[in-house]
Amino acid sequence: MAKVTIDGITIEVADGTTILQAARMIGPDVAPPTMCYYSKLKTSGGYCRTCLVEVSKGSEKDPRPMPKLVASCRTGVMDGMEVKNTSSEKVRDARAGVVEFLLLNHPLDCPVCDQAGECHLQDLSYEHGNYKTRTEFERRTFDKIDIGNKIQLHMTRCILCYRCVKTAEQITDGRVHGVINRGDHAEISTYVEQAIDNDFSGNVIDVCPVGALTDKTFRFKSRVWFTKPMYAHRNCDKCSGKVSLWYKGDDVLRVTGRKDQWGEVEEFICNTCRFDKKSTSDWVIEGPAPINRHSVISANKYAKLVKPKEFTLNDIKAITD
């Protein structure tokens, strides 16, 4: 066992626990944000750097601080370690920088993006980002790609978190998509234009933190905040059959996996449940789904946040000059 202190709160955890896992055990107030780590996927994490933390004391044996900020999803705790997340100015600065990098090429098309309202990048930039960009360069763009008849890839919005690749690799047979090229040419692509066609392919939609992979059966049907999620289940011979149904009035607009408090799918669901069962009569309704801490459906979502500074005429002049 190892004792670790995060933002002044001490917890004892099993050896081999990462700083991020220990922080999540303490609770959402000290848990660093994550854009690529996904607890249900092996080897996820280590790509986006949003989970950076400061290790102000390495361990009881070697109390020297770590010289640089570390990715909490990839760094194991040591006995006596002291970590600063929200209490570190260096972390707040670095995280704002990471958000700026993630947004360098990400389009600001939230008003027309289906992920708006449940986009982790939108939340991240609201909570940790700067209120204006310093970049003057054009964002890179890609043509939209149909991945089969149910999934739309909008590579322009991708932040290369690799979650969809790992999902396809770990829960489906015969992965046919991945990241090709490197640097700012890197893109998610299907292998020689193949469609992703297997029973669990739809899960890449649920794990995508942004609007790069969206459900074509739901696209442009409704803003998420006009829908009501309900827990429901059915007997399914391929998956657990436990889902969230997203209602508008009496219509089921989409079916997704259920998500935990970190916005991660609890159990992956099959394509039959996701795409082919859109009638209430297909399901046993359990009741309203708990609302995710980041969801815009949640009342008072923004109540405790310090709102970004409003633009003044001088700010606008500084940007346009």
Ligand code: SF4
């Ligand atoms: S498409 Fe989505 S899940 Fe896949 S790498 Fe890009 S951002 Fe991540």
Ligand code: FES
């Ligand atoms: S969540 Fe740790 S690097 Fe992305």
